[in-house]
Amino acid sequence: MDLTLTPELAAFRDEVRTFLAAHEGEHEGGAPKDPKAWQKTLIAHGYAARTIPKAYGGYGAQPDILKSRIIAEEFIAASAPRGMSGQGIAMLVPTLLEVGSEEQKTRWIPPTLSGEILWCQGYSEPGAGSDLANLQTRAVEDGDDFVISGSKIWTSTAMQAQMMFCLVRTEPLAAKHEGISYLLFPMSTPGIEVRPLKTMTGQAEFNEVFFTDVRVPKANVVGGRGRGWFVANTTLKHERGMLGDPNATEARLKALAEVMTTERVDGERIIDNPIFRDRLMQLQARVLSMKFNGLRTLTDDTAGLARMIVKLQGCELNHQLAALAIDALGELGILYQDGPHLRAKGRWQWNYMFDLGLIIGGGTAQIQKNIISERGLGMPREPKVVEA
Amino acid sequence: MRFALSEDQTLLQDSVNRTLADLVPLERVRRFADGDQATAPDIWAGLADLGLPGLMIPEEHGGLGLGMVEAALAAEALGRVTAPTPFLGSGVLAPLALTLAGTAEQRARWLPKLASGEATAGAAISEGVAGARDGAGVTAGSGRLNGKALFALDAASADLLIVGDRAGGLNLALTASRTQPMPGIDATRPLWELTFEDAPAQALASNMALERLRDAAWIVLAADTLGAAQGMLDKAVAYAKERKQFGRTIGSFQAVKHLCAEMAAELEPARALVWYAAYAFDHVPEEAALMAAHAKAHTSEIGRFIARTATEVHGGVGMTDLLGLHYAFKRIGQNRQLLGGPERVREIAARLQGLAA
Numbered sequence: 001m002d003l004t005l006t007p008e009l010a011a012f013r014d015e016v017r018t019f020l021a022a023h024e025g026e027h028e029g030g031a032p033k034d035p036k037a038w039q040k041t042l043i044a045h046g047y048a049a050r051t052i053p054k055a056y057g058g059y060g061a062q063p064d065i066l067k068s069r070i071i072a073e074e075f076i077a078a079s080a081p082r083g084m085s086g087q088g089i090a091m092l093v094p095t096l097l098e099v100g101s102e103e104q105k106t107r108w109i110p111p112t113l114s115g116e117i118l119w120c121q122g123y124s125e126p127g128a129g130s131d132l133a134n135l136q137t138r139a140v141e142d143g144d145d146f147v148i149s150g151s152k153i154w155t156s157t158a159m160q161a162q163m164m165f166c167l168v169r170t171e172p173l174a175a176k177h178e179g180i181s182y183l184l185f186p187m188s189t190p191g192i193e194v195r196p197l198k199t200m201t202g203q204a205e206f207n208e209v210f211f212t213d214v215r216v217p218k219a220n221v222v223g224g225r226g227r228g229w230f231v232a233n234t235t236l237k238h239e240r241g242m243l244g245d246p247n248a249t250e251a252r253l254k255a256l257a258e259v260m261t262t263e264r265v266d267g268e269r270i271i272d273n274p275i276f277r278d279r280l281m282q283l284q285a286r287v288l289s290m291k292f293n294g295l296r297t298l299t300d301d302t303a304g305l306a307r308m309i310v311k312l313q314g315c316e317l318n319h320q321l322a323a324l325a326i327d328a329l330g331e332l333g334i335l336y337q338d339g340p341h342l343r344a345k346g347r348w349q350w351n352y353m354f355d356l357g358l359i360i361g362g363g364t365a366q367i368q369k370n371i372i373s374e375r376g377l378g379m380p381r382e383p384k385v386v387e388a
Numbered sequence: 389m390r391f392a393l394s395e396d397q398t399l400l401q402d403s404v405n406r407t408l409a410d411l412v413p414l415e416r417v418r419r420f421a422d423g424d425q426a427t428a429p430d431i432w433a434g435l436a437d438l439g440l441p442g443l444m445i446p447e448e449h450g451g452l453g454l455g456m457v458e459a460a461l462a463a464e465a466l467g468r469v470t471a472p473t474p475f476l477g478s479g480v481l482a483p484l485a486l487t488l489a490g491t492a493e494q495r496a497r498w499l500p501k502l503a504s505g506e507a508t509a510g511a512a513i514s515e516g517v518a519g520a521r522d523g524a525g526v527t528a529g530s531g532r533l534n535g536k537a538l539f540a541l542d543a544a545s546a547d548l549l550i551v552g553d554r555a556g557g558l559n560l561a562l563t564a565s566r567t568q569p570m571p572g573i574d575a576t577r578p579l580w581e582l583t584f585e586d587a588p589a590q591a592l593a594s595n596m597a598l599e600r601l602r603d604a605a606w607i608v609l610a611a612d613t614l615g616a617a618q619g620m621l622d623k624a625v626a627y628a629k630e631r632k633q634f635g636r637t638i639g640s641f642q643a644v645k646h647l648c649a650e651m652a653a654e655l656e657p658a659r660a661l662v663w664y665a666a667y668a669f670d671h672v673p674e675e676a677a678l679m680a681a682h683a684k685a686h687t688s689e690i691g692r693f694i695a696r697t698a699t700e701v702h703g704g705v706g707m708t709d710l711l712g713l714h715y716a717f718k719r720i721g722q723n724r725q726l727l728g729g730p731e732r733v734r735e736i737a738a739r740l741q742g743l744a745a
Binding site: 002005006009272277281282285288290299301305312368372374377380381383 | 389390391392393394397457625628629636637639640641642645646648649650652653654656657658659660661663664666667671672679682685686689731734735737738743744745
């Protein structure tokens with residue numbers, strides 16, 4: 001255990017702070033005033049797309065988890081927005097870097113990083129959720145093209161996205177995991193229809209996407225025909241790293257403590273109620289545990305199990321933080337639409353509802369528990385049902 | 389920066405675990421718990437070969453001169469096998485009290501003997517940390533102690549006692565006027581009621597020493613619970629892989645394996661919290677008390693969950709004396725209440741941040 005920073009890292013922290021102070025005026029309320037310009041500035045200084053090679057529009061630094069951690073901490077402390085996220089940057093780019101062809105990397109990574117191209121992910125289907133490999137969207141060979149028919153669900157940003165990375169079944173006779181290919185295509189391709197999927201939050205954070213004879217060149221396959229399942233697993237690994245991120249949890253605790261120390265009922269601060277105070281302390285201990293667990297996963301080779309539990313515990317903890325904020329607000333916690341008494345634009349209720357989706361999505365809590373017990377604790381798998 | 393055990397720390401952990409596997413098999417725990425001996429000198433002597441009694445004692449006084457991270461690792465190993473030892477009182481609290489607040493003469497007289505295991509020490513700080521019950525409390529004055537101290541640690545046949553008084557000070561006494569057992573759930577670590585009637589004592593110098601002792605005790609109890617809970621989880625997983633019902637090992641049922649996953653998911657982050665609290669005790673003074681409080685309260689909560697869940701995974705046999713699972717169950721239960729239950733400790737955590745009056 002040695003948590004002191006080397007002089008190089010201490011200097012790096014100062015550098016990040018100096019940058020943030022100099023660019024304070026370029027964001028407001030946690031959002032950049034000009035998202036594309038902010039993204040460009042961040043990449044130029046190495047605070048976004050940090051380890052992506054310069055040739056593909058990144059900053060080109062060597063991976064250094066501690067520097068990445070320092071950047072995250074300082075951006076939270078300054079309430080400064082991070083670079084663009086979204087599934088293209090978080091999932092497609094790392095996947096292309098690992099398994100994409102040179103032509104695919106050069107063509108797709110730079111405009112994705114700069115925010116010119118927004119992507120959506122076509123994985124889940126109505127009949128293929130936790131059992132993703134059961135997906136049925138078909139891509140039939142026709143000359144130099146595949147012709148796609150079927151549908152996808154839970155597709156975030158499908159209305160805005162220009163491109164989709166998508167899993168389709170190209171080899172109907174192959175075994176379940178071996179008949180899938182990973183395809184890239186424009187959302188403007190004829191035969192694609194997007195229908196917004198309204199959720200309990202009242203908004204449509206997801207969509208359904210329907211394909212009717214959608215023609216896509218075979219050259220758009222990433223990682224080889226029939227290899228899509230393995231390519232997708234590269235991507236899922238990146239998604240799970242994103243869900244349950246302890247930095248985001250820490251920021252939420254900070255906002256919750258703010259609510260409890262400023263809001264008053266009958267003139268008394270919420271924090272002065274011993275029951276609420278105790279609940280806050282219980283969650284603070286959990287947030288600290290996940291923060292140190294996160295630090296450990298960055299630097300400890302023996303932290304395999306510690307890494308596996310992040311999605312399960314982190315998403316649950318975020319949900320509990322939102323729940324406590326709603327409870328602390330009392331009747332005010334009900335308010336959700338614009339109005340004179342609304343707090344934080346109704347985001348606590350929104351988080352409480354939407355986060356349930358994060359507990360379910362990206363591998364449900366129950367799938368996570370299968371992974372932890374089977375891969376982490378070496379427990380036996382559920383026997384397969386013999387199909388009649 | 390590295391949030392991981394160093395090579396030396398890993399070696400220490402491994403050698404303590406190995407030694408304990410030989411010294412403290414379940415049979416030895418059972419013999420201690422069922423017997424009428426209040427101490428297990430064979431175990432303490434065996435651990436003295438590793439230097440454990442003097443782990444935190446400066447090298448100039450014959451100890452290993454190590455810090456709280458190492459003490460937490462040792463406590464975790466002791467908790468894992470529910471070892472009956474005076475580690476908290478004799479290995480941690482007394483050396484710390486003497487180092488922080490003892491005179492040169494007191495240090496020279498006691499630390500080498502504690503380090504070798506030749507002498508042991510007890511500690512009575514419950515009233516100042518967990519609050520006074522049943523009229524307990526010790527008054528110090530003119531070199532004498534008067535009153536009662538409850539829930540004293542490791543006081544059986546101790547050669548010296550560290551005693552907290554009503555004014556928040558610490559005193560060094562050689563013996564109490566009376567030492568009576570307070571039989572509790574955890575027979576592996578007996579607790580004592582000490583009565584002082586004009587008992588001679590020397591006052592220790594520093595006023596802040598009681599807070600440091602409290603933080604150290606919280607971290608050691610947290611690490612002990614972590615170890616006991618890890619031991620229970622390991623046993624539950626092993627049992628679920630072995631036991632068959634309906635023609636399958638019960639560990640292949642999701643109803644059972646998900647319980648194990650939940651235990652692991654609670655335990656792993658708690659380990660990082662305990663490590664950090666121990667690190668902060670030595671290196672980050674401004675965070676030390678808060679982290680110790682959170683480590684104590686949080687391991688109490690997840691410890692309770694794991695103790696009952698691991699027992700449940702074992703089915704009926706988990707309830708019996710046969711597997712000895714209950715020793716860890718009770719140890720976790722005792723650690724939870726000892727020196728402040730989670731509600732009291734969290735209130736102190738809030739106060740430390742200015743969130744409570």
